[in-house]
Every structure is written in C-alpha cells, then in structure tokens.
Amino acid sequence: MERLLQHLTDMHHIDEALRDDLRNSFRELRIPKGEFLIREGRICRHLYFLEQGCLRGFYNLDGREVTHWFGFENDFVTSFHSFTTREPAIESIQLLEDCILWEIPKSKLDELLAAHHKAERLLRMAYEKYYIRLEERYVNAQFKTAPELYGRLLERMPHIIERVPLGYIASYLGMSQETLSRARGRLSR
Amino acid sequence: MERLLQHLTDMHHIDEALRDDLRNSFRELRIPKGEFLIREGRICRHLYFLEQGCLRGFYNLDGREVTHWFGFENDFVTSFHSFTTREPAIESIQLLEDCILWEIPKSKLDELLAAHHKAERLLRMAYEKYYIRLEERYVNAQFKTAPELYGRLLERMPHIIERVPLGYIASYLGMSQETLSRARGRLSR
C-alpha cells in the first residue's frame, strides 16, 4: 500500500483526506504466475495497481494471441476499454510472475473521483502519460524495421528480456518470433 | 462557440459558471488551407477546437513525413505531447481546408481546471475516448492487411476520401501510396 501511495505522491501532492480514502478503498491481492487477472468476454470492474511482478495483456485476433502490453512494478492495470465503458473485455490479462496487486472497484473509484478534485486530476495526469507512451509506440511500430524496434525496446526496458518469453515480446513488437530471433542475432553480431 | 459548448454538453452536464468561463477563455480563429497550426520544434501552448474544416498531424521520421492523425469538425486539436509537457513539438499540424477554430491558451485552461472540478472530469473523459480509439487503431495497424485497413477506414470515415489526398491517407494507414492505390483497385473490382 505504501508503494502505491508513494507512486501517487510522486505525481502530485495528496492531502490527508484523500490519502485516508485511498487506504480504505484498495485491497491487497496475491496471485500466482499463470493465472488470469482479466478474461476476454467478462466485464472488468476493477482497477489494479501492480506492486510486485509482471503481466501481459493480449487480444485474440482471428484465433491468434496478440500481446499488446506488459505491466511491471508501479503500473496501473485494467482492461481499459471494458473498465471505462462497462462492456465485455476484448482482451485478457495474464500473470507472467507471482504478483502482489492492489485492487479498487470502479464504484469506489467513482466515489473517490466525485469527492476529490485532486483524484480527478491525478487520474487525468495518469492518462496523459499513458497516452503519450502509446502514441509514440504507435508511430514507431509502423515505421521502424524489426532490429530498430528490438533495439529500442532494449533501451527502454532492458529487464524485459529476462522476465518475458521471446514469443510474447515478438507479438508485442508486431513481428513473428522467428523474425525477432533473427533481429537479435544481427544485433549481437 | 455554440458548437463547442454543445459538444461539451453532449459529453457531460455543464453548469452556468463553467459555461461563462469557457466563453471568456476561447478565441475564434480563421485560417486558410495549407497553413500550419503547429510546427515541429516550437512549443505548443494552445488547445484548439475545430469547428469547421479538416487538418492533419504529421511526424518527420528520418526525413519522410508520416501523417498519424486527421482532425475533423468537433475534434480537439493540439500537439498533445508538447502541450502537456511544454517541450518542443515533435509533430506539425497543417490545414487541409480553410478552417474555423477556437483557441485556448494552456495557462487559461489550467485556471479552468483548477477552478472547476467538472472541467477536470470533462477533460479526463475526453482522454478516455481518445485513448480507446488510439488503442484500437494500434492493434489494427499491426495485424491487418492493406485492403482490410482501407476497408475499415472507409466504414469509419467515409467522407475522408473526398477531403484528404490519398498520399496522406496511405501514410496514416502505414503503407505506401502505391500499395493503397492497389488495395483500392482490388476492393472496387
């Protein structure tokens, strides 16, 4: 819990009232590797904060899994589309390691947002960050070659290689596992 | 101005105080086709609402222009990254038609956000929408073929064809103009 509060405080000042409400709204979860946090087709009514571990979000596109996102320590996690629209999730989220998470139901979050102008601002700022990241990834994905994409990923998340199987990374970069493997070979030589 | 207020009201109720502040904060602009609203390298300190016309945002990637976004009536427009971080813009925005825009400086917007909890919520909701759209586009861009992407664009924005040169659309879809041209040929036959 302290890790979550610290993370929020790093973004913006939080007064005591909000801090207390946060403490009372989140609940700790410990889930083992391989389990699903969110399953395609179900409505996702919770937002999670990932304190420890890592996970992946993936779509089912024409019968094949497409990993579009990884979560690591200090990330907020949810099926964004389902959480905001209350429609069934079009993606699944699966744990790649044993994880410690903090969970808040959407109903409680909405109460927090209504009660605290600061909370609304905090969430808005979080969106700004996520949006900028996604925008950048979007442009890169389309117009960079396989080795460039892999090199860039290594710069930004060097730890990812030890924690995530290559197949998921390939899918994340929008290429086949074989192409990623060859790109790695070319880079190391 | 009424169009802007109407657009906001469609998203969320707006009280009179906020409505008045909005009226006093935005300024009308009329700019002819071909001009730049935002230039790469400059800091973008304004948010715009596009009442009439259309425009494109593009990056300069290794010396070639990559159009990543089109704006039409009722869209909010800015160099998102520069506007939020106050760093120099990494993209340019150019008018594809004569436009009517409403402009608000970031400083004024920040005042509005501080004064009105509702304004903060409105902006947050706007981000949610934009984010969901971008996420969807991102996944599609990577895993669909050229004809599928073009077909999908036609469904979502049928008007775009008459208003935007093909070269920009090709770039938006992440393919060369020649490939788009061939995809069109295949679809119509």
Added chain:
DNA sequence: CATATCTTTTGACATTGGTCAAAAACGGAG
C-alpha cells in the same frame, strides 16, 4: 481550349518478413 501542375495509377523489381519444419539450446526433475 491549351498548358502546367498536382494527384493517382500501373509496371518491374528488390526486400522484408511470414510460415512451416527441424535442429539446437536451455531448464527443471529425478
């Protein structure tokens, strides 16, 4: 109506990356 300019299409060819299949490397259990 003729010309100049810009946009779109077509053609030929090269390159990238996908697919399928097999081999190699790695990692854990006994």
Added chain:
DNA sequence: CTCCGTTTTTGACCAATGTCAAAAGATATG
C-alpha cells in the same frame, strides 16, 4: 548427469509490400 519438455534459433521458401520510374488522370490558370 540424464531425460524430457519448453524455448529459441536456423533454414528454405513464398507472399506482401516498398521503391523507383513512367504513364494516365484530374484540376487550375491564362
């Protein structure tokens, strides 16, 4: 250490798309 299952790499081949160049079509201008 050995065996087995999983992950990663390598190889051969093919399809999709990019590139460059030229032709055709559209639009604006005098």
